[in-house]
Amino acid sequence: MSNTFTTIARFNYSSEAQIIKGRLEADGIAVFLSDEFTIDTDPLVSQAIGGVKIKVPQEQAEKAKSILESISKYSLTNEGKTINCPNCNNESVQLFSTINSIKSLLAFLTSIFLRLLPFYTKYEYKCEACNTNFNLE
Numbered sequence: 001m002s003n004t005f006t007t008i009a010r011f012n013y014s015s016e017a018q019i020i021k022g023r024l025e026a027d028g029i030a031v032f033l034s035d036e037f038t039i040d041t042d043p044l045v046s047q048a049i050g051g052v053k054i055k056v057p058q059e060q061a062e063k064a065k066s067i068l069e070s071i072s073k074y075s076l077t078n079e080g081k082t083i084n085c086p087n088c089n090n091e092s093v094q095l096f097s098t099i100n101s102i103k104s105l106l107a108f109l110t111s112i113f114l115r116l117l118p119f120y121t122k123y124e125y126k127c128e129a130c131n132t133n134f135n136l137e
């Protein structure tokens with residue numbers, strides 16, 4: 001058994017990495033996050049140092065990658081149903097956040113300093129098939 005770790009994924013924020021870590025550990029994979037605390041301390045360096053890395057033992061890398069692939073990259077409702085585009089009915093819908101005003105930018109930065117989730121950031125869904133933006137309200 002080797003002791004080398006291999007990076008299988010990178011995330012901009014440790015919260016995303018923690019979710020994936022929990023999912024992989026549920027399947028018995030040893031997971032080690034690298035640069036997690038550096039990025040928690042200063043989220044703005046995330047891009048510069050390549051994000052939070054998810055590392056797993058070399059011999060578990062293939063299994064970990066197949067679990068990652070099995071996690072849907074598309075958004076689901078709170079009830080676990082797929083979200084369909086209101087324009088073309090495609091399921092290739094992803095959630096993204098929009099910072100489109102000074103007010104939301106300040107709220108976003110404040111929430112980073114207070115280590116809160118950015119409550120005032122607007123979330124929208126975007127259809128990958130026809131590029132329509134929409135929200136679910």
Ligand SMILES: [Zn+2]
Nearest residue numbers: 085088127130
């Ligand atoms: Zn669409």
